[in-house]
Amino acid sequence: MALDAKIPGGPIAEKWDRHRFDLKLVNPANKRKFNIIVVGTGLAGGSASATLAELGYNVKTFCIQDSPRRAHSIAAQGGINAAKNYPNDGDSIWRLFYDTVKGGDFRAREANVYRLAQVSNDIIDQCVAQGIPFARDYGGLLDNRSFGGAQVSRTFYARGQTGQQLLLGAYSALMRQVATGKVEMFPRREMLDVVVIDGHAKGIVVRNLINGKVERHAADAVVLCTGGYGNVFFLSTNAMASNVTAAYRAYKKGAFFANPCFTQIHPTCIPVHGTFQSKLTLMSESLRNDGRVWVPKNPGDNRKAGQIPESERDYYLENKYPSFGNLVPRDVASRNAKEQCDMNKGVGETGQAVYLDFADAINRNGKDVIEKKYGNLFQMYEKITAQDPYQTPMMIYPAIHYTMGGLWVDYNLMSNLPGLFVLGEANFSDHGANRLGASALMQGLADGYFVLPYTIGGYLDGNAKADVTTGHKAFDESEKQVTGRIDRMLSINGKRTVDDFHKTLGRIMWEYCGMARNNEGLEVARRMIQELRAEFWENVRVPGANADFNQSLERAGRVADFLEFGELMIIDALARQESCGGHFNEKFATEEHEALRDDDNFCHAAAWEHTGDDREPEFHKEPLEFENVKLTQRSYK
């Protein structure tokens, strides 16, 4: 099947304006006749729900948590990018666009990224109008800082809690619409299927997590804003409930999954310290603005940090990348940390860590300045590790943080399955093979506030309203499948817990499909996953019943999907015989161990079509055409 991204014609700077004009408008009186389902209430889902309701659509919004305010966007720390150029340091829409395409190692779609940079400024205006308490300078104007991978200060922030503040802004807007009755809110619901009627997404089937009831909801369009799949690795910086299920269920109903092997490993996380560990905690990469990354020069040097003299420290990022130094993009910083640890230069009890040292910054600016900038992060670090980063350097190590891959969408953010839109981290379109810092918040809000509200009108207007009810046989079939799967999981009554399977899967993925990959390892991992999946369906123990608040059952469904999805990631990683961004295949590296792309053969998005259980997915290609940015080897030296 040919993948048509529906990119509008004309010069890149005019595409979005032109497209908005060309899109059909839905008459205000007709908007109230359309029902739209939004799944997920992070930045993308919260902002989309509120905005669609403001426009007059009837919106039903679903989330798995007890409140829409809990979505994991809330945990984003560092900030949000915009091309405002307030600091007058040379930023522009074009530069933000260029940096994002380059940062993504030239595997993102130009037109989408340009639009993202264009609407970035509107986002800041919107958020300030909502009363988000961004950091200010002495004159009362908005403050900016530079952030991983950028040489301009374009990042807006609210202490180390930018995601929280932006999410609460979107949540407030959503609550306002709930109060008006335009949004009906369904918390503690998990989407378990997309219902497809005559080739169009026309509803969803959800499980009520309090009482286990399977519920049906019909609509004229379905919008998935269900986040990323980082928890396929078990240990990640994602929230415990973050999962691939909604996206994966859509994939099984015909939506293509694009670039699943593009996963981002964040360089500054608190290192792993035990097998009992349930998640990893990110330390904002804004810390790299003032912290210096180093390891001992001599392998095996296990003296304490303070006992290692300056001359025996290797500030490897500053030495290797003089122009970007500690601010190199995430994939580069992560791989270098691994490389140092592989050379036995890692620090701490496990040797799987590097230092992030604030001593120079504290000497230069004073402790109070550093405390003001990073106080809450330092406090969080101390709570978890019982070490004081004002006194001793932090220890950090890379961890899974974000997934660039996701459901394939066209320029309108619609998947190949008509009527199914995908926003935010759940789609694949804007970050290519590596996302730059402070760009996830930007994309989630761009999609929800400023893109989908226009593009969904084009679909709704072009598709006369079909009166679908939940009595349709497609809903019967979907519900039957969903309940059948639940019953099956509950009846196995084996010997291993759900978490046990999840941890085993995570270890396989991290070992073979993590920071560095190779073809042999990927093949091994694929077999291991197949075996683990087979064992899951024979030996998992899911206690309790369906008609209950059953958290083990919730997790079992998610892990069952991860066990299938993990294999898809590996298939994608094997198909992409190059290195780019977060996908680093050891076979394809420059002499300096940087990712070596193969633009002749792999300058495309790989979109996978489900063809049936235990059958190979079918590969579809969207060639990426770069008309405005010249493909180069990324260099941060």
Add this chain to the structure above:
Amino acid sequence: MTKTINLTLKVWRQNGPKDKGRFDTYHAENISTDMSFLEMLDVVNDQLTIDEKAPIAFDHDCREGICGMCGCVVNGRVHGAEKGTTLCQLHMRHFADGDTIAIEPFRAMAFKVIKDLAVDRSSLDKIIQAGGYVSVKTGGTQDANAILVSQDVADLAMDAAQCIGCGACVASCPNASAMLFTSAKVSQLALLPQGKPEAAKRALNMVRTMDALGFGNCTNETECEAECPKEISITNIARLNREYLKAGLFSTSM
């Protein structure tokens, strides 16, 4: 350095809002002091599952102290005894070998128990629905720098805006009042120029909704401030009272 401890847990078990509930005793063995409190519960739950017993239900999500989904009463203290800490950020190094730990759900009339330690806090969303926003639609807003906010005002607003909506203030209050929660949002928006036009209406509507949902009155017990994991100050309650009073005296929107 890592060490392990053994603990006795007295955990509140309750099958649903109508069940009477009871304390059951469990033994948590070889618990690493590097674990978080919730990781300790994970270990207990894994063992319960293997032993064919029902795992303990508890809410949690981000496990980094920001989503506000977790929270229990530990030895009579909301989110445990560590100051400024959510339950997910409470580490087992604060407990000693041989300790007995009592674990209960947040208790308040407005928070019905769903199961075991998980409670229904949707009433907090309803308070926000009553006015915890600036009435601005998407688009058509002025340039962000057209609104000047002095640094100290922005800082005060941010102090209030840090509320994670966990409900610890309610659970710690002898009256189960949601005044700290409500005042945090009212303050944030009343301090900022963007929120001023609706300040009076907001204060009135949010307080009325809070009362209607079964939350108690504030009688200055200050337990909320002591237990708030984000250390939200009760000066926000004073600010809410001022806004409320002003609204009562001068507002036309009674």
